[in-house]
Amino acid sequence: MPREWESTVNDAVAKFIGAIGDVAKLEITTMYVVVGEDGIANFEEAKPAAKTVIELEGDYLDYIPVRLVKESDQAKAVPQIDRDLYRMHGENVQKALAYRNSLFSTVMAGIKSLMG
Numbered sequence: 001m002p003r004e005w006e007s008t009v010n011d012a013v014a015k016f017i018g019a020i021g022d023v024a025k026l027e028i029t030t031m032y033v034v035v036g037e038d039g040i041a042n043f044e045e046a047k048p049a050a051k052t053v054i055e056l057e058g059d060y061l062d063y064i065p066v067r068l069v070k071e072s073d074q075a076k077a078v079p080q081i082d083r084d085l086y087r088m089h090g091e092n093v094q095k096a097l098a099y100r101n102s103l104f105s106t107v108m109a110g111i112k113s114l115m116g
Helices: 002-024 083-113
Strands: 025-032 047-054 058-063 066-069 076-081
Touching: 002 083, 047 083, 066 083
Parallel strands: none
Antiparallel strands: 025 047, 047 058, 066 076
């Protein structure tokens, strides 16, 4: 019986270490795909439109979708944020953060129950 308990604890520790690796860096990429005239989207051709990388120690990278826009024929094109796409990406980031927090809470609860 002690061997089985030791094996269970070792398995739990291994899963915890794996989960910590999973939550240490969160990368969210919002992809886009063009729907053809036939109404079919080929997801193999999806391309990244926005990306966010959040690391556990607080480092944060945000790749914002912009479009180059000319205000006149004479003007130089300037980047403008695609606000709709960025808002949609922000919603994806919030969902990913909620999932990561839930996963971390579950792992911590499991460790606490093992430790008594």
